[in-house]
Amino acid sequence: MPAINRLSTSDADFRQRLDELLAWESVSDDAVFTTVRDILADVRRRGDAAVLEYTRRFDRREVTEAADLEIPLFRLEQALTAIPAEQRKALETAAARIRRYAERQKMDSWQYTEEDGTMLGQQVTPLDRAGLYVPGGKAAYPSSVLMNAIPAKVAGVEELIMVVPTPGGEVNELVLAAAAVAGVDRVFAVGGAQAVAALAYGTETIPAVDKIVGPGNIYVATAKRMVYGTVGIDMIAGPSEILVVCDGRTDPDWIAVDLFSQAEHDEDAQSILVSPDVQFLDRVEESMERLMAEMPRAQIIRTSLEGRGALIQVRDMDEAVEVANHIAPEHLELSVEDPEAVAARIRHAGAIFMGRYTAEALGDYCAGPNHVLPTSRTARFSSPLGVYDFQKRSSLIHCSAQGASTLGRTASTLARGEGLVAHARSAEYRIK
Amino acid sequence: MPAINRLSTSDADFRQRLDELLAWESVSDDAVFTTVRDILADVRRRGDAAVLEYTRRFDRREVTEAADLEIPLFRLEQALTAIPAEQRKALETAAARIRRYAERQKMDSWQYTEEDGTMLGQQVTPLDRAGLYVPGGKAAYPSSVLMNAIPAKVAGVEELIMVVPTPGGEVNELVLAAAAVAGVDRVFAVGGAQAVAALAYGTETIPAVDKIVGPGNIYVATAKRMVYGTVGIDMIAGPSEILVVCDGRTDPDWIAVDLFSQAEHDEDAQSILVSPDVQFLDRVEESMERLMAEMPRAQIIRTSLEGRGALIQVRDMDEAVEVANHIAPEHLELSVEDPEAVAARIRHAGAIFMGRYTAEALGDYCAGPNHVLPTSRTARFSSPLGVYDFQKRSSLIHCSAQGASTLGRTASTLARGEGLVAHARSAEYRIK
Numbered sequence: 001m002p003a004i005n006r007l008s009t010s011d012a013d014f015r016q017r018l019d020e021l022l023a024w025e026s027v028s029d030d031a032v033f034t035t036v037r038d039i040l041a042d043v044r045r046r047g048d049a050a051v052l053e054y055t056r057r058f059d060r061r062e063v064t065e066a067a068d069l070e071i072p073l074f075r076l077e078q079a080l081t082a083i084p085a086e087q088r089k090a091l092e093t094a095a096a097r098i099r100r101y102a103e104r105q106k107m108d109s110w111q112y113t114e115e116d117g118t119m120l121g122q123q124v125t126p127l128d129r130a131g132l133y134v135p136g137g138k139a140a141y142p143s144s145v146l147m148n149a150i151p152a153k154v155a156g157v158e159e160l161i162m163v164v165p166t167p168g169g170e171v172n173e174l175v176l177a178a179a180a181v182a183g184v185d186r187v188f189a190v191g192g193a194q195a196v197a198a199l200a201y202g203t204e205t206i207p208a209v210d211k212i213v214g215p216g217n218i219y220v221a222t223a224k225r226m227v228y229g230t231v232g233i234d235m236i237a238g239p240s241e242i243l244v245v246c247d248g249r250t251d252p253d254w255i256a257v258d259l260f261s262q263a264e265h266d267e268d269a270q271s272i273l274v275s276p277d278v279q280f281l282d283r284v285e286e287s288m289e290r291l292m293a294e295m296p297r298a299q300i301i302r303t304s305l306e307g308r309g310a311l312i313q314v315r316d317m318d319e320a321v322e323v324a325n326h327i328a329p330e331h332l333e334l335s336v337e338d339p340e341a342v343a344a345r346i347r348h349a350g351a352i353f354m355g356r357y358t359a360e361a362l363g364d365y366c367a368g369p370n371h372v373l374p375t376s377r378t379a380r381f382s383s384p385l386g387v388y389d390f391q392k393r394s395s396l397i398h399c400s401a402q403g404a405s406t407l408g409r410t411a412s413t414l415a416r417g418e419g420l421v422a423h424a425r426s427a428e429y430r431i432k
Numbered sequence: 433m434p435a436i437n438r439l440s441t442s443d444a445d446f447r448q449r450l451d452e453l454l455a456w457e458s459v460s461d462d463a464v465f466t467t468v469r470d471i472l473a474d475v476r477r478r479g480d481a482a483v484l485e486y487t488r489r490f491d492r493r494e495v496t497e498a499a500d501l502e503i504p505l506f507r508l509e510q511a512l513t514a515i516p517a518e519q520r521k522a523l524e525t526a527a528a529r530i531r532r533y534a535e536r537q538k539m540d541s542w543q544y545t546e547e548d549g550t551m552l553g554q555q556v557t558p559l560d561r562a563g564l565y566v567p568g569g570k571a572a573y574p575s576s577v578l579m580n581a582i583p584a585k586v587a588g589v590e591e592l593i594m595v596v597p598t599p600g601g602e603v604n605e606l607v608l609a610a611a612a613v614a615g616v617d618r619v620f621a622v623g624g625a626q627a628v629a630a631l632a633y634g635t636e637t638i639p640a641v642d643k644i645v646g647p648g649n650i651y652v653a654t655a656k657r658m659v660y661g662t663v664g665i666d667m668i669a670g671p672s673e674i675l676v677v678c679d680g681r682t683d684p685d686w687i688a689v690d691l692f693s694q695a696e697h698d699e700d701a702q703s704i705l706v707s708p709d710v711q712f713l714d715r716v717e718e719s720m721e722r723l724m725a726e727m728p729r730a731q732i733i734r735t736s737l738e739g740r741g742a743l744i745q746v747r748d749m750d751e752a753v754e755v756a757n758h759i760a761p762e763h764l765e766l767s768v769e770d771p772e773a774v775a776a777r778i779r780h781a782g783a784i785f786m787g788r789y790t791a792e793a794l795g796d797y798c799a800g801p802n803h804v805l806p807t808s809r810t811a812r813f814s815s816p817l818g819v820y821d822f823q824k825r826s827s828l829i830h831c832s833a834q835g836a837s838t839l840g841r842t843a844s845t846l847a848r849g850e851g852l853v854a855h856a857r858s859a860e861y862r863i864k
Contacts, residue, residue, distance in 0.1 A: 232813035357836035369827035381664035395801035404789035
């Protein structure tokens with residue numbers, strides 16, 4: 001059994017130990033930085049030729065023409081037909097639920113007219129084109145394709161371009177099937193920093209996009225950071241985290257496996273359980289010991305729990321809420337009697353899973369809300385990926401002659417206070 | 433008169449010349465990068481002591497105690513009382529209008545319940561604490577205080593902390609007065625990268641915030657980029673831009689001064705006029721020649737127009753719209769007969785100023801919508817600063833027993849497809 005950390009809010013050094021456990025800084029060392037910078041510059045300058053070269057080198061593929069990089073849409077449909085019917089149905093069910101939830105997030109334009117006839121408003125438009133990065137190999141998750149692609153299409157993005165590396169030519173059929181279900185418009189078998197560069201700057205074959213979303217390794221994350229400004233990007237995600245708050249009356253086996261489900265992602269993932277019931281913490285620890293044997297990814301789970309996991313004893317639910325708001329977790333499971341009352345007091349969390357039945361895993365796949373969520377305490381200031389990330393707003397101002405005259409006086413005073421005479425004159429021309 | 437660039441869409445090299453004019457890359461060289469990195473690390477490690485040291489050095493101030501850095505709220509009220517009544521009234525009028533518009537942007541929580549009793553929703557909460565950077569000296573704009581602070585307070589941010597350098601101890605009374613009007617909660621007389629560091633990490637005296645907004649010089653911008661992730665930040669703004677689309681029937685003097693009002697910001701600012709009427713372009717150029725003499729900032733205007741300004745002839749309004757969507761300008765003035773029809777076809781712009789009376793300067797100060805807008809073509813994927821930038825969303829999922837059972841089957845299939853057995857087991861426990 002992993003020696004999972006035990007903390008109690010009554011410990012004198014509680015806050016310090018907790019903060020040490022929570023601490024996370026992604027490291028992109030100088031070597032990665034330099035490599036990525038050079039790849040970006042090269043793709044920007046040489047386009048397809050550079051993309052082909054890096055794909056031959058990094059993905060060990062015999063591609064000579066840029067057209068070879070595109071995976072045609074009929075291949076996506078083939079994949080969807082070829083996978084087991086149960087998987088296809090699961091993908092389609094999940095997609096329908098994700099789409100229904102996303103529809104609620106869609107922002108609409110609005111405007112209002114003032115007494116003097118001046119109209120003010122906000123016009124909402126979708127991005128023209130978005131790029132979706134999908135990792136290749138083991139970390140290729142079809143659910144991630146659905147979660148990133150569907151909000152973009154619901155927002156009205158005209159062209160959604162997916163890039164996915166196919167090392168050694170190996171293609172993940174479930175990923176292609178998910179792309180078909182999600183309505184991805186074009187797919188290129190390119191990965192790494194070269195794929196990010198192609199999407200940001202465009203090449204002869206791969207069109208430039210306005211925003212790049214989706215997870216990737218340290219090269220991809222570094223490349224996304226560097227092209228930010230030329231294009232938009234989503235958050236750079238840290239390791240996945242779950243915080244379970246339990247009153248001690250949920251089956252400890254359920255909670256143990258809920259904690260496992262986060263820990264199995266990778267060694268740096270973080271699973272924390274908070275409860276006022278110390279006997280319950282013991283029972284969950286016993287369940288973990290017993291159930292560990294059944295986990296194919298036991299080694300990853302063990303490392304994760306030992307390094308970053310914790311069972312935290314609190315005095316009462318008030319203190320549990322306080323701890324949760326400090327942690328600002330990506331996933332917060334409220335396995336308690338009255339989850340509504342507790343949720344209303346949560347100020348920071350990516351997603352809140354309420355009640356004993358709402359396993360976090362349901363949200364990962366098919367409940368409807370997005371599984372791309374703010375990590376590493378960034379829920380203090382950021383939100384789940386959503387339709388709104390693929391829309392943007394333009395302010396609308398339409399002054400009547402009277403409105404411009406009235407506003408012109410105020411603007412002129414403030415402009416002259418700031419020493420900006422052209423601003424003042426521009427406003428004053430419109431004063432009657 | 434400035435030799436403003438003349439372009440026509442009928443030129444063979446039009447798109448290339450336009451893109452050269454639009455090109456803008458902010459340069460933060462290695463020296464700036466290293467300086468900022470060291471200051472951030474030092475403030476993080478030594479707190480107040482480091483902040484005091486940098487303030488003595490960079491702002492030439494004799495501060496020995498951290499408490500000396502705080503500007504008490506009564507000083508803000510004093511400033512508001514001391515400034516001329518006309519300026520106070522202008523600030524208050526502008527603030528009221530900005531607040532009214534901001535109220536419309538506020539996002540609300542929502543939820544819906546499915547047939548089997550499963551509830552899905554989105555809980556919206558404000559940031560706990562935000563930091564507002566205000567530049568010192570010449571670039572200190574009271575309007576900028578209003579535009580950054582008011583959306584935060586409308587969002588419900590509990591504590592809004594302003595930092596402003598006071599080089600040599602010099603304080604801008606209008607800026608303090610604007611802070612009073614906007615409801616800023618605390619003010620510290622600190623600037624530069626050390627102020628950003630203090631807000632991001634917190635010191636003994638200056639509390640850590642969750643997001644930092646507001647304009648600053650290259651050191652401030654570089655510091656904001658570096659602390660992004662620890663805290664949220666707003667966009668890093670490039671030089672200000674205006675694109676005026678005119679049908680040729682607005683007074684050319686008005687348009688000339690509208691172009692000046694952007695150019696007077698700084699030498700890198702960009703003013704572009706697009707019209708299908710080549711005689712009108714000539715008349716605006718004549719107006720500019722004549723009116724230049726009246727401009728106190730003529731030298732800045734001249735440099736800006738010569739380097740980055742342009743008068744562009746298009747075939748018709750369709751082409752004008754196309755050019756505007758390519759440029760994706762920060763400010764778009766539609767000085768045309770039917771601005772509603774044209775605005776509806778604009779896909780990318782920070783703010784749209786509709787009709788001949790709506791000078792962009794009105795929007796800078798008091799129309800209501802925010803003047804913090806996406807620059808350098810980033811309106812393709814980002815939005816004006818707004819209340820929504822100080823709110824965040826948490827997904828809500830509350831499964832009924834039946835809902836968890838149904839969803840559990842789909843989740844289990846997908847989890848096993850991804851090889852995540854703990855995920856699958858966690859879902860399967862909840863299947864009836």
